[in-house]
Amino acid sequence: xxxxxxxxxxxxxxxxxxxxxxxxxxxxxxxxxxxxxxxxxxxxxxxxxxxxxxxxxxxxxxxxxxxxxxxxxxxxxxxxxxxxxxxxxxxxxxxxxxxxxxxxxxxxxxxxxxxxxxxxxxxxxxxxxxxxxxxxxxxxxxxxxxxxxxxxxxxxxxxxxxxxxxxxxxxxxxxxxxxxxxxxxxxxxxxxxxxxxxxxxxxxxxxxxxxxxxxxxxxxxxxxxxxxxxxxxxxxxxxxxxxxxxxxxxxxxxxxxxxxxxxxxxxxxxxxxxxxxxxxxxxxxxxxxxxxxxxxxxxxxxxxxxxxxxxxxxxxxxxxxxxxxxxxxxxxxxxxxxxxxxxx
Amino acid sequence: xxxxxxxxxxxxxxxxxxxxxxxxxxxxxxxxxxxxxxxxxxxxxxxxxxxxxxxxxxxxxxxxxxxxxxxxxxxxxxxxxxxxxxxxxxxxxxxxxxxxxxxxxxxxxxxxxxxxxxxxxxxxxxxxxxxxxxxxxxxxxxxxxxxxxxxxxxxxxxxxxxxxxxxxxxxxxxxxxxxxxxxxxxxxxxxxxxxxxxxxxxxxxxxxxxxxxxxxxxxxxxxxxxxxxxxxxxxxxxxxxxxxxxxxxxxxxxxxxxxxxxxxxxxxxxxxxxxxxxxxxxxxxxxxxxxxxxxxxxxxxxxxxxxxxxxxxxxxxxxxxxxxxxxxxxxxxxxxxxxxxxxxxxxxxxxxxxxxxxxxxxxxxxxxxxxxxxxxxxxxxxxxxxxxxxxxxxxxxxxxxxxxxxxxxxxxxxxxxxxxxxxxxxxxxxxxxxxxxxxxxxxxxxxxxxxxxxxxxxxxxxxxxxxxxxxxxxxxxxxxxxxxxxxxxxxxxxxxxx
Numbered sequence: 001x002x003x004x005x006x007x008x009x010x011x012x013x014x015x016x017x018x019x020x021x022x023x024x025x026x027x028x029x030x031x032x033x034x035x036x037x038x039x040x041x042x043x044x045x046x047x048x049x050x051x052x053x054x055x056x057x058x059x060x061x062x063x064x065x066x067x068x069x070x071x072x073x074x075x076x077x078x079x080x081x082x083x084x085x086x087x088x089x090x091x092x093x094x095x096x097x098x099x100x101x102x103x104x105x106x107x108x109x110x111x112x113x114x115x116x117x118x119x120x121x122x123x124x125x126x127x128x129x130x131x132x133x134x135x136x137x138x139x140x141x142x143x144x145x146x147x148x149x150x151x152x153x154x155x156x157x158x159x160x161x162x163x164x165x166x167x168x169x170x171x172x173x174x175x176x177x178x179x180x181x182x183x184x185x186x187x188x189x190x191x192x193x194x195x196x197x198x199x200x201x202x203x204x205x206x207x208x209x210x211x212x213x214x215x216x217x218x219x220x221x222x223x224x225x226x227x228x229x230x231x232x233x234x235x236x237x238x239x240x241x242x243x244x245x246x247x248x249x250x251x252x253x254x255x256x257x258x259x260x261x262x263x264x265x266x267x268x269x270x271x272x273x274x275x276x277x278x279x280x281x282x283x284x285x286x287x288x289x290x291x292x293x294x295x296x297x298x299x300x301x302x303x304x305x306x307x308x309x310x311x312x313x314x315x316x317x318x319x320x321x322x323x324x325x326x327x328x329x330x331x332x333x334x335x336x337x338x339x340x341x342x343x344x
Numbered sequence: 345x346x347x348x349x350x351x352x353x354x355x356x357x358x359x360x361x362x363x364x365x366x367x368x369x370x371x372x373x374x375x376x377x378x379x380x381x382x383x384x385x386x387x388x389x390x391x392x393x394x395x396x397x398x399x400x401x402x403x404x405x406x407x408x409x410x411x412x413x414x415x416x417x418x419x420x421x422x423x424x425x426x427x428x429x430x431x432x433x434x435x436x437x438x439x440x441x442x443x444x445x446x447x448x449x450x451x452x453x454x455x456x457x458x459x460x461x462x463x464x465x466x467x468x469x470x471x472x473x474x475x476x477x478x479x480x481x482x483x484x485x486x487x488x489x490x491x492x493x494x495x496x497x498x499x500x501x502x503x504x505x506x507x508x509x510x511x512x513x514x515x516x517x518x519x520x521x522x523x524x525x526x527x528x529x530x531x532x533x534x535x536x537x538x539x540x541x542x543x544x545x546x547x548x549x550x551x552x553x554x555x556x557x558x559x560x561x562x563x564x565x566x567x568x569x570x571x572x573x574x575x576x577x578x579x580x581x582x583x584x585x586x587x588x589x590x591x592x593x594x595x596x597x598x599x600x601x602x603x604x605x606x607x608x609x610x611x612x613x614x615x616x617x618x619x620x621x622x623x624x625x626x627x628x629x630x631x632x633x634x635x636x637x638x639x640x641x642x643x644x645x646x647x648x649x650x651x652x653x654x655x656x657x658x659x660x661x662x663x664x665x666x667x668x669x670x671x672x673x674x675x676x677x678x679x680x681x682x683x684x685x686x687x688x689x690x691x692x693x694x695x696x697x698x699x700x701x702x703x704x705x706x707x708x709x710x711x712x713x714x715x716x717x718x719x720x721x722x723x724x725x726x727x728x729x730x731x732x733x734x735x736x737x738x739x740x741x742x743x744x745x746x747x748x749x750x751x752x753x754x755x756x757x758x759x760x761x762x763x764x765x766x767x768x769x770x771x772x773x774x775x776x777x778x779x780x781x782x783x784x785x786x787x788x789x790x791x792x793x794x795x796x797x798x799x800x801x802x803x804x805x806x807x808x809x810x811x812x813x814x815x816x817x818x819x820x821x822x823x824x825x826x827x828x829x830x831x832x833x834x835x836x837x838x839x840x841x842x
Contacts (some may be wrong), residue, residue: 011731104728128731129568129569129730130731131729134685134727136681149569151570
């Protein structure tokens with residue numbers, strides 16, 4: 001049986017493409033530069049598909065992609081669902097509330113159950129850092145991490161990278177000043193971006209109030225020694241961070257941060273760290289503005305900034321579908337390679 | 345290196361097989377390395393046991409000692425563990441008194457102190473009796489000491505039946521698993537237990553600072569996105585407890601404080617200074633805090649002493665020249681998947697520099713003993729997300745191997761490692777109760793000893809552990825020093841002799 005409909009255009013990545021070596025994608029820290037490049041090129045091909053009148057190819061026809069989210073999310077879950085459906089996969093959606101945890105249903109039990117129900121690829125989001133690693137240990141197919149705790153959000157980091165490469169003049173991140181602004185401590189988006197952006201050679205700055213940067217200076221201070229990864233800067237000085245920036249990515253500030261005493265008030269956060277046109281003026285004139293969503297407009301980012309042409313927040317959403325299609329496609333090509341997700 | 349065959353250990357076997365519980369009728373070990381920390385002596389020697397008693401100890405010298413060294417068969421006094429969890433009553437699926445004592449014997453231990461966080465808690469004479477009955481029924485000759493709860497039901501509100509439990513023979517009081525709740529209750533407990541001639545054994549943790557915490561606050565937690573568990577949570581309580589102790593001993597001279605499983609350089613330094621000031625305080629450290637570090641959660645699998653900068657590795661723990669932790673990413677030391685729940689423990693595995701401070705505290709006597717904090721758990725409680733996993737490591741069977749690895753690396757002398765498992769904890773327990781608990785390798789005393797082959801390694805596997813708790817991060821690893829025979833009070837507790 002052919003994998004493709006007769007007449008369907010193949011997904012062309014390039015004959016010189018390196019091999020994809022991972023059975024699961026749990027974080028970006030395990031991806032070598034050539035593998036990140038492969039994701040980018042595959043996503044290019046997927047964008048080509050998205051531009052067709054009927055944005056659908058049969059690459060994953062007959063494959064069961066089960067999407068299971070223990071944390072509420074609309075945009076990421078829908079993005080994965082659209083990506084899987086564009087590849088003609090059979091999609092099963094499960095909203096696993098944390099109540100199943102309180103009922104005593106274990107993660108391992110749930111994983112075994114969805115596997116018995118036919119899941120071949122598992123897209124999961126979980127509130128506990130590291131949960132996908134446990135899932136991967138007990139799942140025979142492929143696990144794609146849709147976000148775990150404060151730890152990792154690899155598809156977001158890769159779509160951010162894709163968007164920067166697409167929109168920055170010259171298409172390279174090397175030497176570009178990229179600022180992530182906001183609640184770094186609780187952010188899996190920031191952590192995955194640290195790996196991918198420093199690997200790409202960005203001059204990365206993490207900026208926010210000191211309570212939301214807790215512990216990050218240890219990592220930043222050491223990063224020079226991390227193999228293949230450059231140093232990044234951790235600061236609460238928003239003006240220094242934004243000066244001559246090429247990319248500014250604001251992160252969502254959650255109301256819970258006030259309740260737990262990490263911030264005095266949202267108003268104070270906005271006054272000191274909110275991304276406004278005034279603050280953005282310190283960045284390069286054509287600096288890209290990004291946000292992984294969902295946004296609190298008027299809190300961490302001013303609506304006037306969102307309205308700028310160089311705010312590429314909707315591009316991030318579109319590119320998210322292409323990047324997730326690319327990752328589902330690449331993972332599906334790796335069959336039963338035990339231990340292919342190498343930690344090193 | 346070619347090795348000599350197994351000890352020239354002869355067991356007369358007058359009673360037939362070497363059965364657990366049976367009196368050791370006849371044993372002659374010739375040409376072994378004897379270590380007796382009670383006598384402050386080690387060397388080539390011979391030991392003879394007849395009818396459960398040590399009938400002869402001969403230290404070999406000159407030509408007779410030739411060819412016998414500390415790399416082969418070693419005989420030491422039986423080990424004493426100040427801190428174990430036997431889970432009975434209430435959590436028998438994780439461990440029972442019987443399986444816990446069997447695990448202890450397999451680890452070379454002949455006496456253990458069981459903590460009170462059972463269900464119901466050991467907070468009165470009735471539960472003490474229950475646990476003792478289980479020990480008697482087990483047939484194990486390993487001595488079981490009981491640490492009763494400080495507060496009724498370990499609820500942290502009012503004192504448990506401390507006097508009644510002292511009459512029933514408990515050796516101290518602890519709400520371990522949790523700290524004594526609040527400074528007022530601690531002060532009352534120190535005073536009242538001091539009157540009874542018993543210590544308070546403190547699990548030092550400020551639970552407000554550790555609320556939701558998952559891993560030692562440090563580089564590893566930052567990278568992995570785990571909620572930080574600050575050293576300050578331990579140090580703040582140690583500092584507070586020492587201040588309260590200083591206050592209490594002014595009018596209750598019998599008050600004693602024992603700080604268990606200390607894990608940070610700062611906490612140990614506070615104890616170092618308190619001891620210098622003459623406060624009646626002792627402390628223990630665990631094998632895992634001296635040999636493993638938080639980087640294991642990221643997937644590193646090297647010993648903690650391999651993760652500090654060489655220059656500072658052997659220096660003393662504070663001030664300039666203190667050891668500096670390396671990171672496993674720079675060193676390309678990540679070899680396993682991250683987030684192994686078997687690494688979740690309270691207090692958490694710390695920075696390699698803290699682990700170095702733990703070893704330094706053993707060397708300079710700040711730490712009185714190694715205690716395992718043996719904490720068996722079921723697979724159901726451990727095979728879950730890292731942050732939801734039960735805290736604890738099943739460690740009583742791997743303690744010897746971990747300490748010998750430290751000895752092999754030159755981090756501890758063999759004498760210091762053996763002292764930390766024998767005379768060290770015996771001194772602490774003796775001070776708790778006011779009566780000596782062990783005699784060492786002394787002629788005429790009941791044989792209480794462990795025989796192990798330091799040159800033979802064994803691989804830690806679920807099947808190799810007698811404990812019901814298979815929750816060890818050392819699974820799959822080869823450890824030096826296989827226990828061949830454990831004899832407690834003249835009776836066989838464990839035997840692997842052919």
